[in-house]
Amino acid sequence: MKINKEWHEKNKMPKNATFEQRAKWHMEHVKHCECRPVPEKLLAEMKEKHIKVE
Numbered sequence: 001m002k003i004n005k006e007w008h009e010k011n012k013m014p015k016n017a018t019f020e021q022r023a024k025w026h027m028e029h030v031k032h033c034e035c036r037p038v039p040e041k042l043l044a045e046m047k048e049k050h051i052k053v054e
């Protein structure tokens with residue numbers, strides 16, 4: 001799996017991230033890096049809260 005180290009260096013997931021922070025982080029993450037998919041639990045939660053997934 002490809003990992004975009006540079007992006008990860010610049011975009012660290014905050015400790016104790018809120019749901020919104022995690023959702024945002026993962027939405028950006030999928031655009032720049034392929035090291036891991038958006039967790040299904042998070043995806044489901046995003047759908048419930050009507051947050052658009054691109």
Ligand SMILES: [Zn+2]
Binds near residue numbers: 003004008033034
């Ligand atoms: Zn990554």
